[in-house]
Amino acid sequence: MKPLEQLVRPNIWSLAPYSSARDEYSGHEAHVFLDANESPYNTPMNRYPDPLQRELKELMASVKGIPANYTFLGNGSDEAIDLLYRCFCRPGVDNVVAIEPTYGMYRVCADINDVDYRPVLLDEHFQMQADKLLAACDDKTKLVWICSPNNPTGNDMNREEVLKVISKFQGIVVVDEAYSDFSRQRPLRFELPQHPNLVVLNTMSKAWASAAIRLGMAFASPDIIGLFNKVKYPYNINQLTQQQAMTALQARFDVEAWVQLILRERVQMMDAFRQLPICKEVFPSDANFFLTRVTDAQAIYNYLVEQGIIVRNRHRVQLCQNCLRITVGTRNENTELLSALRKFEV
Ligand SMILES: *Cc1c(COP(=O)(O)O)cnc(C)c1O
Numbered sequence: 001m002k003p004l005e006q007l008v009r010p011n012i013w014s015l016a017p018y019s020s021a022r023d024e025y026s027g028h029e030a031h032v033f034l035d036a037n038e039s040p041y042n043t044p045m046n047r048y049p050d051p052l053q054r055e056l057k058e059l060m061a062s063v064k065g066i067p068a069n070y071t072f073l074g075n076g077s078d079e080a081i082d083l084l085y086r087c088f089c090r091p092g093v094d095n096v097v098a099i100e101p102t103y104g105m106y107r108v109c110a111d112i113n114d115v116d117y118r119p120v121l122l123d124e125h126f127q128m129q130a131d132k133l134l135a136a137c138d139d140k141t142k143l144v145w146i147c148s149p150n151n152p153t154g155n156d157m158n159r160e161e162v163l164k165v166i167s168k169f170q171g172i173v174v175v176d177e178a179y180s181d182f183s184r185q186r187p188l189r190f191e192l193p194q195h196p197n198l199v200v201l202n203t204m205s206k207a208w209a210s211a212a213i214r215l216g217m218a219f220a221s222p223d224i225i226g227l228f229n230k231v232k233y234p235y236n237i238n239q240l241t242q243q244q245a246m247t248a249l250q251a252r253f254d255v256e257a258w259v260q261l262i263l264r265e266r267v268q269m270m271d272a273f274r275q276l277p278i279c280k281e282v283f284p285s286d287a288n289f290f291l292t293r294v295t296d297a298q299a300i301y302n303y304l305v306e307q308g309i310i311v312r313n314r315h316r317v318q319l320c321q322n323c324l325r326i327t328v329g330t331r332n333e334n335t336e337l338l339s340a341l342r343k344f345e346v
Contacts, residue, residue, distance in 0.1 A: 001197040002170045004223055007142060012087050017230040020051055049239040052229065056242045059249050064202070066189055066219050072228040073237050077178060077203045077216030080228070081105050084199065084218075085113040087227045088142040088172060097136045098145035099128050101152060101317045103176060106145045122319060126153040126283065130164035137169060144169055147176040149183050152314045152325045154285035156185050166195050172224075174199045179287035181207030181259055189219045196221045206288060207259050210248050213241045262288050266328045272338050273326075277346060280322070289327045295346060297322040307340045 005013055021036035039046045057068040064071075074080045089096065091114035098106050100119030110117035120136050122128055133144060144165055148157035166173045177200055180187045189200040199220040205211035215237065218228065248255075266285060273279045273292050278300060281293040294300050297315040301324065304311055312325035328334065 007088055007171055008227060009086075009088065009090050012227065012231060015230055018234055020048070020234045022048060022051065045239065047239075049235055049237065049242055051234045051236075053237050053242055056237075056245055056249075059246055060217065063249050063252055064189065064217070064219070066192065069222045070192060070219050070225060072218040072220070072225050072232075074216045074218065074228075074232070075236055076205065076214045077176065077201045077218075078105055078109075079232070079236060080199075080201055080216055080218035081174075082109050082112075083228050083231055084143055084172070084174060085109050085115055087231055089113060089115040091115060094140045094142045095138070096143040096145060097133055097141055099133070099147065099150065099157070101150075101314075101319055102145065102147045103151045103178075119318075122150075122153070124319075126150065126155050126319070128157050128161050130161040130168070133165055134168055137171070141169075142171045144171065144173045145176070146173065147178070148185070148188070149179040149286040151178070151287070152289075152291055152312065152317060152320065152323075154283060154287045154290050154325075156183050156286045159185060162188065163191075166198055169197065172197050172199055174201065176201040178203045178206055181255070182263060182288050183286040185286070192219055192221070196223075199224060204245060204248065208248055208255055209258060210244065213244045213248075215241055215245050259288075262328050265331060265334060266290065269326070269328055269334050269338070276338075276341050278341060278344055289325055291320065291323050291325050293321075293323050295322070297324050300324065300341070300344060303344055304337070304340060309337055309340055311337070 036048055038048065053073050057071050057073065060071055061068040072080060095116035095118055096110055097118045097120060100121050107117050118136050120133050128146065137144065146157055146162055146165065148162065149155060150157060162175060175188050175198065177187055177189065192198055192200065199218055202217040202219065204213060204215040270282050270290055273282050278294045279292055280295065283291045291314065297313055301311065301313040314320040314323045314325050
């Protein structure tokens with residue numbers, strides 16, 4: 001890895017961050033707060049939330065097995081994705097490399113930040129080759145994006161290939177593990193101490209069943225976390241979200257049970273799909289969804305919409321011609337989808 005100072009945008013490296021009223025006193029027991037122009041009424045919602053979410057991060061650390069100083073919390077993973085561009089990529093100058101197909105936000109954020117986005121096609125098994133990704137990099141490549149299990153394909157990336165990119169690439173490797181709770185692979189976040197150029201993304205939106213509260217995590221070296229903290233909005237995680245996230249993390253055994261239910265239901269759904277006349281192929285999944293190739297994705301998608309059933313049409317995505325992405329729902333929802341598909345006239 002290049003020294004961090006050479007990777008970070010010069011204006012970000014030298015940035016003096018905003019200092020909030022609550023940042024400036026520390027260590028003392030205080031009980032009169034007349035520093036932030038808050039209202040004295042309507043407690044507790046009158047107070048600004050903790051800008052660094054210390055209590056939530058301590059709980060997150062114990063659940064995720066990653067120290068709090070390796071943790072950034074954002075308004076969804078989307079905030080962390082955007083911050084990576086804003087910290088590392090000079091608009092109009094730098095570029096990033098990503099597996100293709102993958103999660104669409106990496107490209108949208110590149111476009112917003114005027115950063116050249118270089119997709120590298122997966123093979124016919126939706127697997128990545130480290131050498132192909134590395135060959136697409138040059139001295140202006142700041143980030144490599146990998147998603148595992150990958151969206152929309154559903155499969156884990158080959159661990160050896162991911163580790164090869166991390167050890168050979170001189171910049172930052174981002175591995176989005178939004179779906180790792182559903183996979184048998186050991187989460188890559190546990191490898192962080194050995195890899196100072198690794199950033200791992202997690203989210204409360206999938207296995208943790210809390211998409212509404214908008215909470216995403218980035219795990220990385222304290223130096224990288226320090227950059228994110230400098231650039232983020234001071235109060236990026238509101239108090240309601242911090243509270244609700246603590247409630248969810250304290251109920252972690254519910255989450256483990258939900259994951260097991262979803263995995264069992266996924267096996268049954270995939271088996272049932274293979275029996276459908278409209279189904280040509282069901283691709284392997286390590287996530288809470290699967291990709292399937294059907295006879296006519298657009299027609300089937302439209303038909304389902306008319307029945308009030310929404311799946312994700314991936315027909316226009318590279319390597320995904322005539323593919324639908326199916327999220328595993330409750331038993332009843334899955335049954336309703338299957339019986340609608342059995343009635344579809346080819
Ligand atoms: C759903 C998803 C996320 C979650 O994004 P949030 O902003 O945290 O809701 C992140 N990455 C991938 C690949 C996803 O599919």
